[in-house]
Amino acid sequence: MKYDLALFDLDGTLVDSVYDLYIALNLTLSDLAFPIVSQRLVESWVGNGIEVLVKRALSGEMQISEHLDKALSDKAFALFYQHYAQQVGEYSVLYQHVETGLAALRGMPKALITNKDRLFTEKLLDKLALTSHFELI
Numbered sequence: 001m002k003y004d005l006a007l008f009d010l011d012g013t014l015v016d017s018v019y020d021l022y023i024a025l026n027l028t029l030s031d032l033a034f035p036i037v038s039q040r041l042v043e044s045w046v047g048n049g050i051e052v053l054v055k056r057a058l059s060g061e062m063q064i065s066e067h068l069d070k071a072l073s074d075k076a077f078a079l080f081y082q083h084y085a086q087q088v089g090e091y092s093v094l095y096q097h098v099e100t101g102l103a104a105l106r107g108m109p110k111a112l113i114t115n116k117d118r119l120f121t122e123k124l125l126d127k128l129a130l131t132s133h134f135e136l137i
Contacts, residue, residue, distance in 0.1 A: 006105050008134075010114040011046070012014070013130065014098050018043050019091040024084040025057050031079050034058065038042045045111060054080050081117075088120045089127030103131045111136040 011017045027034040045056040054076045061064040112134045125131040
């Protein structure tokens with residue numbers, strides 16, 4: 001069977017980036033005088049984008065509080081973006097055999113599909129030397 005294109009997700013598929021998110025989230029919570037959270041908890045919260053992650057952290061659980069203050073959320077998003085911009089790619093690592101798999105697909109067009117902000121995606125790909133593997137992001 002011949003394929004014309006390979007599509008990839010980024011976080012949790014090619015890259016383990018949870019520790020970067022964990023650090024940025026706890027810096028954000030500290031700035032707001034909220035208690036920090038465990039890496040395990042952050043791992044359970046990721047997967048639905050930054051805004052949901054931050055709202056879960058402010059709520060202290062998976063279920064986002066319906067009483068969450070919008071001004072607080074907006075401030076938290078801004079702080080998280082600042083921290084994550086400095087943190088992205090610092091502790092992220094490729095999963096085992098990612099480079100081998102991408103190399104095996106050399107010559108086949110590859111696209112990356114992610115809900116991560118483009119700025120963060122490009123920075124992460126550059127830091128992990130993955131940018132050249134993808135024709136489309």
